[in-house]
Amino acid sequence: MILDYYCTDHEIVCCRAGISHEHRLCQNVLPLELASNDVRKSALFNDVMEDMTHIITTLNALDNNRQSNLQSMEESKSAITKQIRAVKSKILKQIDDLERELLTNLSSLQRKHEIDINKQKQEISQVLVNVIENKNEMDFLSDHGSKNQLFIFFRQQVTNIHSAEVKIQQIVSDSQEFDITFDEKKDGKLESLGSLSEYFQQCQVQYKPKKFQQAQIKAEPMKNNQGFEKDTVLKLNTNVVKSLFSVSVTDDNKLLITNIKSSAPKLYVYRDCKDYETEITFSSAPYCVAVIPGTNRAVITLPYAMSIQFINTTTMTKSDKVNMGFECNGITAGRDRIYVGGTGGTIKALDTNGKILKTIRQRSEDIYIMVYNDLHDQLIVRCFNKLLCVKVDGTLVYSKNVSGVSGVILDRQRNIYFAGFETHNIQRISSDEENCEEMLNKDNDIDYPYGMCFNNDFTKLFVINNYRKSVCVYKCK
Structure with missing residues (x-):
C-alpha cells in the first residue's frame, strides 16, 4: 500500500493498514501531505543536507x-x-x-x-x-x-x-723470549645499529554526527546580534593593583578573570557572572583561561613557567602543571582538543588531559590570544597588530591588520569579534568572512579593551576595559 501517513510518536512513515494495526493508539498520526508541509524549510531538510555535506567533507x-x-x-x-x-x-x-x-x-x-x-x-x-x-x-x-x-x-x-x-x-x-698475541674482544658482537618504534596518534580528522529533527518542526534561523547596550560594570571584590587579561565563562555560569600583575597572580571567580565567589593564587602570572566545553574543567596559561595548569571549576582547585617547553600565552579548547600558542608563532595541540599530540609552526609572530572555531575547524589567532585565521595544520587562511593586542571571540553563529586596543572599538567579521562592521566604540565607553567573552546564552558580552582595570557588561540586542 502507499505510504501516506506519518506517526510523530514513533517517527515513522506508514500506510493506512499500518495505522490500524500498529499505530491505532498513537495520538499524533498526520497525513504525509501535512507532515511534509514546508519540508524544504524544516530542520530535517537542513540537517540531512548538512549531514550529507558533512559526511562528504569528512x-x-x-x-x-x-x-x-x-x-x-x-x-x-x-x-x-x-x-x-x-x-x-x-x-x-x-x-x-x-x-x-x-x-x-x-x-x-x-x-x-x-x-x-x-x-x-x-x-x-x-x-x-x-x-x-x-x-x-x-x-x-x-x-x-x-x-x-x-x-x-x-x-x-x-x-x-x-x-x-x-x-x-x-x-x-x-735475555727474554718476546712474543705478541691478540686477545679478541669476546663481547665484540654487534647486536644492532638501533631500533625502530611505531608511533600512534588519533586521526586528526574528526566526525561528529548531527541530530536529525522531525520534518514538521521548522528550522528557525539564528539571528545575528543587532547591537549592544551597556548594562553595568562588574563590581570587582579586590583592592589590589589590577592588570586584567582574560575572561571566560564556565558551563555552570561562573565568570573567570585572570590578573597578570606579578604582585597578585590570581584568577577571580564570580558566580552567576556577577557575584564575587573566590579567587585562586598561582605561582606566576596567569594569562589566558579557557573552559573545556561540556566539563567542569578549565585550563590556564602560565607563560613565565612555560606551563599550563588545569582547574576544577566546581571546587575551584588547581591540578598539576603541564610543561609546554615554550613561553605560552594564548589558549583555547574544543570538546576533544586544547590548542596552546605563544612565542615564535608556535601552536601545540593537546588532548583534554594535557598530552601533547603535535606541534604546529605557523608563522614567526608571537601569539597572545586565540579561539577555536569548531564550525570551520580553524584557529583565530591574535598577534601584535595582526588577526590571523589558520587551519589546525598551520595553513594560513587570511591575515588582517588590527590595533595592538586585544581579545577575540566567537558568537553562536561563529561570527568573529575582535577588539582594537588603541582604536577603542570592537568589530565583527561575519562567519562567511564577507563583511566586517564596528559593533562598539568609544561612544559605548569602550576604552583600551582587552579580553572578552559571551555568557552561555549569548545575551551578555563581558569586556575587560579601561586599560585592563575593569569589566564592562553589555546586553545583546
Missing part, C-alpha cells in the same frame, strides 16, 4: 589524511634509511680507527723488542768472536808451539774463559 578529509599518512611514511622510510646508513658509516669509521690504533701499537711493541734483541745479539757476537780467536790460536800452539808457550797460553785462557762465562751468564739472565 570522507574526503579522511581520504586525504590516509594519502598524507602514506606519503609521510614513505618520507620517514627515506629519512630512516639515511639515518641507518649514517650510523653504519659512523660504526665503520670507529672500526677503522680501532684497527689503526691496534696496528700502530703492534708495530711499536715489535720495534721495542727488536732493539733489545739486536743489542743482545751484538754482545753475543762479540763474545763469540773472542772465543773463536782464542780457540784458533790454541790449536796453532798445540801443533807448533813449545811447551813453555803452550803452558803460558793455557794459563791466560783460564782467565779469558772465566770472563766469557761471566759475560754469557749476564746475557742469559738479561
Whole structure:
C-alpha cells in the first residue's frame, strides 16, 4: 500500500493498514501531505543536507589524511634509511680507527723488542768472536808451539774463559723470549645499529554526527546580534593593583578573570557572572583561561613557567602543571582538543588531559590570544597588530591588520569579534568572512579593551576595559 501517513510518536512513515494495526493508539498520526508541509524549510531538510555535506567533507578529509599518512611514511622510510646508513658509516669509521690504533701499537711493541734483541745479539757476537780467536790460536800452539808457550797460553785462557762465562751468564739472565698475541674482544658482537618504534596518534580528522529533527518542526534561523547596550560594570571584590587579561565563562555560569600583575597572580571567580565567589593564587602570572566545553574543567596559561595548569571549576582547585617547553600565552579548547600558542608563532595541540599530540609552526609572530572555531575547524589567532585565521595544520587562511593586542571571540553563529586596543572599538567579521562592521566604540565607553567573552546564552558580552582595570557588561540586542 502507499505510504501516506506519518506517526510523530514513533517517527515513522506508514500506510493506512499500518495505522490500524500498529499505530491505532498513537495520538499524533498526520497525513504525509501535512507532515511534509514546508519540508524544504524544516530542520530535517537542513540537517540531512548538512549531514550529507558533512559526511562528504569528512570522507574526503579522511581520504586525504590516509594519502598524507602514506606519503609521510614513505618520507620517514627515506629519512630512516639515511639515518641507518649514517650510523653504519659512523660504526665503520670507529672500526677503522680501532684497527689503526691496534696496528700502530703492534708495530711499536715489535720495534721495542727488536732493539733489545739486536743489542743482545751484538754482545753475543762479540763474545763469540773472542772465543773463536782464542780457540784458533790454541790449536796453532798445540801443533807448533813449545811447551813453555803452550803452558803460558793455557794459563791466560783460564782467565779469558772465566770472563766469557761471566759475560754469557749476564746475557742469559738479561735475555727474554718476546712474543705478541691478540686477545679478541669476546663481547665484540654487534647486536644492532638501533631500533625502530611505531608511533600512534588519533586521526586528526574528526566526525561528529548531527541530530536529525522531525520534518514538521521548522528550522528557525539564528539571528545575528543587532547591537549592544551597556548594562553595568562588574563590581570587582579586590583592592589590589589590577592588570586584567582574560575572561571566560564556565558551563555552570561562573565568570573567570585572570590578573597578570606579578604582585597578585590570581584568577577571580564570580558566580552567576556577577557575584564575587573566590579567587585562586598561582605561582606566576596567569594569562589566558579557557573552559573545556561540556566539563567542569578549565585550563590556564602560565607563560613565565612555560606551563599550563588545569582547574576544577566546581571546587575551584588547581591540578598539576603541564610543561609546554615554550613561553605560552594564548589558549583555547574544543570538546576533544586544547590548542596552546605563544612565542615564535608556535601552536601545540593537546588532548583534554594535557598530552601533547603535535606541534604546529605557523608563522614567526608571537601569539597572545586565540579561539577555536569548531564550525570551520580553524584557529583565530591574535598577534601584535595582526588577526590571523589558520587551519589546525598551520595553513594560513587570511591575515588582517588590527590595533595592538586585544581579545577575540566567537558568537553562536561563529561570527568573529575582535577588539582594537588603541582604536577603542570592537568589530565583527561575519562567519562567511564577507563583511566586517564596528559593533562598539568609544561612544559605548569602550576604552583600551582587552579580553572578552559571551555568557552561555549569548545575551551578555563581558569586556575587560579601561586599560585592563575593569569589566564592562553589555546586553545583546
